[in-house]
Amino acid sequence: MEQPLDGVTVVALEQAVAAPLATRHLADLGARVIKVERTGRGDFARDYDRVVHGTGAHFVWLNRGKESLAVDLKSPDGVAVVRTLIANADVFVQNLAPGAAARLGLGVDDLRAAHPALVTVSLTGYGVGGPYERRKAYDMLIQAEAGLVSITGTPATPSKTGIPTSDIAAGMYCVQSVLAALLRRARTGVGASVDVSMLEATVEWMGYPLYTSLYTGVQPARMGLSHTAIAPYDSYPTTDGRILIGVQNDSGWRTLVTDVLGVPELADDPRFATNVDRVRHRAECDAAVAARSATWSTAELDAKLAAAGVPAADVRTLDEVIAHPQLAARDRWREVRTEHATVKALLPPVTFADVEARMGDVPALGAHTAALLREAGLTPAQADDLLARGVAEQAA
Template identity: 50%
Template sequence: MRPLEGVLVVSLEQAVAVPYASRLLADLGARVIKVERPGTGDFARQYDAAAGEVSSYFAWTNVGKESVVLDLKAPDGARVVAELVERADVVLCNLSPGALRRLGLDADALRARHPSLVVAELSSYGEGGPYSDRKAFDALIQSEAGLVALTGDGDAVARAGISVADIAGGVQLQAAVLAALVRRGRTGEGATLRLTLMEALAEWMHQPALYAHGTGREPLRHGAHHPTIAPYGPFPCADGAVHLAVQNDGQWRRLCSAVLGLPELADEPGFGTVAERVANRDELHARLVESFRGLSADDLLAALDAADVPAARTRGVGELTAHPQLTARDRWTRVAVPGGSAPMLRPPVDASTWEWEPAAVPALGEHTDAVLTWLGYTPAQVADLRARSVI
């Protein structure tokens, strides 16, 4: 038995952050009913067409859910949502706060009617403050929180290659929901949870913010190399690149003696300490590049492993579904998506007391009729709602 079996989550969601949170809850066994708008549904369905008929984003964040199409502005659509909420343990939402209040689906209204309900709302910046009415998406939050300024090389800045603000929000929202459910099990009382994308990513930016605050200096951009540790980053070799992560003097000395065959380099002026190696990064990198250029990535990694110097291959993301470690550990499985199937990773935490059960990514409105029947609607009533475009 999975830990959240019997827990019903109703999610008024779109895009990435809240869908990712509800997908994580579905992984743990929750029944997640995703409410989508008529016509196009969650707009993330159309970001690309990399997973059958839906986008890679949608497939990733919607495994194992049920899709119900409802017009929330229609009185009968609102009534269906109210009936779902009556049975729900958790309601998640990332519609705008104003829209929720107009629909009577904001946390305060829901909790007033259902004190034991856990209601979680996610917004861009939260209410109050000069940004309360500003819309934002992942890349904009990355800019506001300083991540774009921190990422890149030299004068060139870059957005992080994945939606880290959305992921930060989704992970923290899921954790808060789990904590609220544990507390409800002890007290019987629900909870109102409010999270902003800005504050979710700001939490992850704590360390560089503390560095800038304490030193009075912004961390410099060094591409994939570490701003305050060296050598720490990718180095080209004969057939690719190997990423070094030399974090202490013992690893540095082993790199010099066992891998480079240059034990004297460890104590050469300008290279003896981490701070000196960072200060002389360009010269250090030139020396390493010259030493590595004739080696294959496999040979260099073998030498680094033998010397107990942390390193990794620098791989393209297209190689991930065939990564030898993930393949050997059987981490990938095929999951049905609208129009086909797609490879999906198993949840990264293995549990001794329950198994993950891969389930399909839903087509738009695939479960509308089944959910309405479960709520007690007759076939004639379902047909009437469809005829009036409520569903």
């Protein structure tokens, strides 16, 4: 069975997280992704660390299934190679600083004028135009500018999220835009020029806190694991750890206290009878739940909550997540190769009934350079000349 994006070629001038995540998802769906990297060091995410058998964890996560072309884009010969590959591609994705691609001779307007059917996606921190256009835009900075830091953490201490949320949000909207543009092109034959902003992607994800502030004028409080509008909704002690419990309606509260915690008198307690009451008396509500949850082990209470249909979850460490019984039961782990070793990788969360995602190798820097130079129309002698001059680099 064909992959959904078989036959689609993507050229990506990408680095760090957001754009590489987008193109990795496209590669998982069957697209051919040609990753253009600098000679010498390549994508700087390669060097964030060396924890995956000598390869960076970010790079392994973000770059499987791609072909690596290492060329010097300050050289006209290097740019010419990339332009030729783009001319034969369906999609061009880049997340360089605003204006950098145009200065290299790979500006969106010129590419679209030459290739009207091309889909181009420019992923930037703040979008094109506006006073922030030229600002540095790392994930943490965008989380702060988008207000995410203001609602994340404890009442005493704001915090960024533990994963690069702004990068991930922008990367997912980049995927969405590519798929939508390709679908429209299939109907009209016309490509697209798309601008994806990390700031706007993250502000979109702010969702109900943003609307709460917009229509009340009140800054939502930082709640840790709790919830501004729901109670009980937090982690509660057990004899050997903690467990998350989230009751989202009044019938769930009645089930929790009657069938699980064994304190049915709390079901109609006027402090707790409705969610509005429970939020108003949050401290007392949490204390009542904690007094009973602390009488069982985590496993015992988890089983009781599951049997009663009360939403709950273990507070797992990452080693426990790796061994998660649900992932094991659904057979979600596969193996992919890196330049140094074979490593474990998770299947993407989108599962087609008739075909499994293409889990390709994580390329060494310049692993495909020689082949791609030939594909760009260079003779063997011309390709050897670029390699000899350092304009292009081929992995050993």
